[in-house]
Amino acid sequence: MAVCVAIIGKDNSPKYFCCLNPDEELGFQYKVLSSLDVVEEKLNTTNKGTNDLRELYLGMLYSLETHKIYGYVTNTKIKFIIVVDSTNMALRDNEIRSMFRKLHSEYADIVCNPFYIPGDAICSKSFDVNVKNIMTGTV
């Protein structure tokens, strides 16, 4: 299970942030925002190279002593970041990938809500609940 999920907009401004432990939020914000450079780097190199890295899922961005950080960028340049505890060996690449896919579906649903203005921060109770479920793996 993930410890933190973040959604970053086109212009690299945070749209949504959710951690299991609210006390650690500041530290996670720092980790997530510093991983954006890696995201940018990955996007630029895949554009130039001929290798077939056109998948939305970017894989692991980098790993720290305590946490691993994974990234995903949609076609509309919205970035999803998931932070996982390093000690958690149960999470394979495939599980992370499916978490991102579920998160993307949730995001597509919230964007199609006429009361949500694209580009604003997301504040929706049902979205909160669904994201928490994805993080804890109860869906």
Next chain:
Amino acid sequence: MSDDAVFEFLHSELINYIISQNEGKSKEGKDEDLSNIEYIGFSTGYRIIERLTKEMPRFKDELDTMKFICTDFWSALYKKQIDNLRTNHQGVYVLQDNSFRFLTKLSSGKQYLEVAPRFVAFTCGIIRGSLANLGIGCLVTAEVQNMPSCKFHIQVQRT
């Protein structure tokens, strides 16, 4: 089958609504004000593209994006693909649909040619909104010469 009809009814009712709203306003020139329909299309396109590109691999370039618009995007909305895509490779794309869904229900003679812009404005907005969210700013205009066929001109804005 039935949900296809719902979209068409909603679309024609939307046009009726906007046109009737415009009636009270003073008319300057003979062109109708379709900017509201276009704007509704824009925000629809901006939102729906997130859902439609969910399963797609990342687009290589602009042309790749246009091909997506002509195939998957068009069949999701209009149940058919674009019949002809032309480009000058300098940011102008012309999409031709030989039997555009919103025009096939009208008489194909010259009778309704002058109200045809009403039925293509929403689609212009959808295309503009979708491309805007994909990072391509553009101008979209439509041209109807013979009734059920329609050409969309997309002019990409270079910074």
